Amino acid sequence: MNPVTGNDKYPGLREDRPKKTICSAWDALPNLVKKNATIHLAPGVYREPSLTLTGRMVTGGSVIAIEGNTSAPATVRLSGTDEVATTTPVRFGLTILDQRNVEIRGVQFEYFVEDSIRLTKGASAVVRDCKFIGRQVYFIETREYSRLEAYNLDMDGIDKNKTNSGFVVCYMSYALLHGFNVRNCGVGVYVKYVSNAFVDVSVFASVRDCLTAYISCAVSDMTWMNGPANPLHVIENCDVGFNVFTNAVCLNSQGCTQYINVATHTKTATGGQISY
Numbered sequence: 001m002n003p004v005t006g007n008d009k010y011p012g013l014r015e016d017r018p019k020k021t022i023c024s025a026w027d028a029l030p031n032l033v034k035k036n037a038t039i040h041l042a043p044g045v046y047r048e049p050s051l052t053l054t055g056r057m058v059t060g061g062s063v064i065a066i067e068g069n070t071s072a073p074a075t076v077r078l079s080g081t082d083e084v085a086t087t088t089p090v091r092f093g094l095t096i097l098d099q100r101n102v103e104i105r106g107v108q109f110e111y112f113v114e115d116s117i118r119l120t121k122g123a124s125a126v127v128r129d130c131k132f133i134g135r136q137v138y139f140i141e142t143r144e145y146s147r148l149e150a151y152n153l154d155m156d157g158i159d160k161n162k163t164n165s166g167f168v169v170c171y172m173s174y175a176l177l178h179g180f181n182v183r184n185c186g187v188g189v190y191v192k193y194v195s196n197a198f199v200d201v202s203v204f205a206s207v208r209d210c211l212t213a214y215i216s217c218a219v220s221d222m223t224w225m226n227g228p229a230n231p232l233h234v235i236e237n238c239d240v241g242f243n244v245f246t247n248a249v250c251l252n253s254q255g256c257t258q259y260i261n262v263a264t265h266t267k268t269a270t271g272g273q274i275s276y
Contacts, residue, residue: 080112
């Protein structure tokens with residue numbers, strides 16, 4: 001893939017004859033994927049009018065990977081803007097719809113109208129070594145029986161407000177979070193509507209400059225793994241650390257959390273429970 005020299009008429013099987021768009025590369029995959037397949041993204045800015053990953057059966061533990069630069073994700077940018085207004089969103093982000101065994105590595109997602117990545121209708125994906133920038137509603141939304149694994153992600157919401165969030169897990173979905181920095185958002189991690197999130201505190205995890213760091217509500221669970229105490233898990237410059245309500249649970253969070261300039265460490269209401 002190359003957004004400058006590529007041409008979607010090329011088959012995209014050689015580096016000197018790359019495709020131009022991710023959509024065309026996805027469409028070129030067989031309907032039945034029996035071994036690992038990788039869509040390699042050259043450095044540059046990719047502006048795609050619509051990007052939905054769906055319709056591929058993946059067997060035998062194989063994955064379909066979209067790979068940029070894991071050591072420098074800012075060099076491979078998937079953008080929701082036009083060239084003349086590089087911070088004004090005009091496009092929607094990446095949707096993974098009823099598609100399993102997808103892995104996204106080393107990409108910067110920036111300035112989309114709504115979600116940067118949306119997993120929906122039973123999708124499953126691993127997102128690794130990526131950056132997210134912008135004021136959109138959610139950076140990664142996992143919804144409707146979907147599953148996310150996240151590793152080493154950096155998220156900057158630019159301006160914190162009540163509606164934007166780093167991670168949202170909702171409607172009977174599941175997320176496993178290994179290493180992340182979320183800042184300048186309304187909520188860092190938001191789990192709701194009978195869903196589950198697991199935060200691995202054996203690696204770094206931080207939420208900074210947000211209104212609320214973590215929310216668990218509506219009969220959902222949020223669990224901290226591989227504690228107990230870990231100074232790498234930090235909540236800093238937030239109005240509220242944990243807000244748990246409507247029969248939700250937050251397990252093993254307090255023993256592994258370092259608070260820095262947080263007005264209210266914990267809040268509970270309407271049957272919410274926080275363990276210590």
